[in-house]
Amino acid sequence: MMSKQTMAIFFKRIMDIFFSVVGFLMTAPIMLVVAVCIKLEDGGPILFVQxxxxxxxxxxxxxxxxxxxxxxxxxxxxxxxxxEGVPDAFIFKECSSENPCITRVGAFIRRTSIDELPQFFNVMIGNMSLVGPRPEIPEITCYYSKEQKKRLRVKPGLTGWAQVNGRSSITNGEKMQMDYHYVDNHSIRMDMYILVLTVKVVLTFKGAV
Structure with missing residues (x-):
């Protein structure tokens, strides 16, 4: 008989697969249009892999x-x-949509979070979840303190508690506290709540860069 924790992990994975497949199929027309626009703008690769x-x-x-x-x-x-770990005051931001290094299509898909849609595939194959701390680059996580490594105890998410409470406008310290809260309290109910809030945040462009 499965333990309560094992059952929670199992149902979270089922939810991830179901909603990522549904999300991928629902947004496929949008992704197709975006892919064509990216290719037409400068002829470069459609996807960015990091x-x-x-x-x-x-x-x-x-x-x-x-x-x-x-x-x-x-x-x-x-x-x-x-x-002693990544400073609380640190704010990691890739260049903003107003930066000249961003394409015209890029500015739009960043502001609307459409650039993140291919991560449905990451969720499908299992290296990400729909909800969890956003995955950081190894050049930063290699400096994590023992406490900061706590956010790595769960799968990273397409969205998370920090993303519905500030996204890119919060400091590392604020993000960490929110991620710790998620790691300690996550549940299917909390995940569903975060997904609903994510829709609101995306539609209002709150914290978008």
């Missing part, structure tokens, strides 16, 4: 619609003076 840190520190490839110009290369430096 390494992120998943559950228990396992690395995986995340998929997004490309929003940056092909020739753009971000030179980000992290870790200077980070001897």
């Amino acid at each position: 390494t992120r840190t998943g559950k228990d520190g396992k690395l995986f490839s995340i998929y997004k619609f490309r929003s940056m110009k092909v020739e753009s290369r971000q030179q980000n430096e992290y870790g200077k003076g980070w001897e």
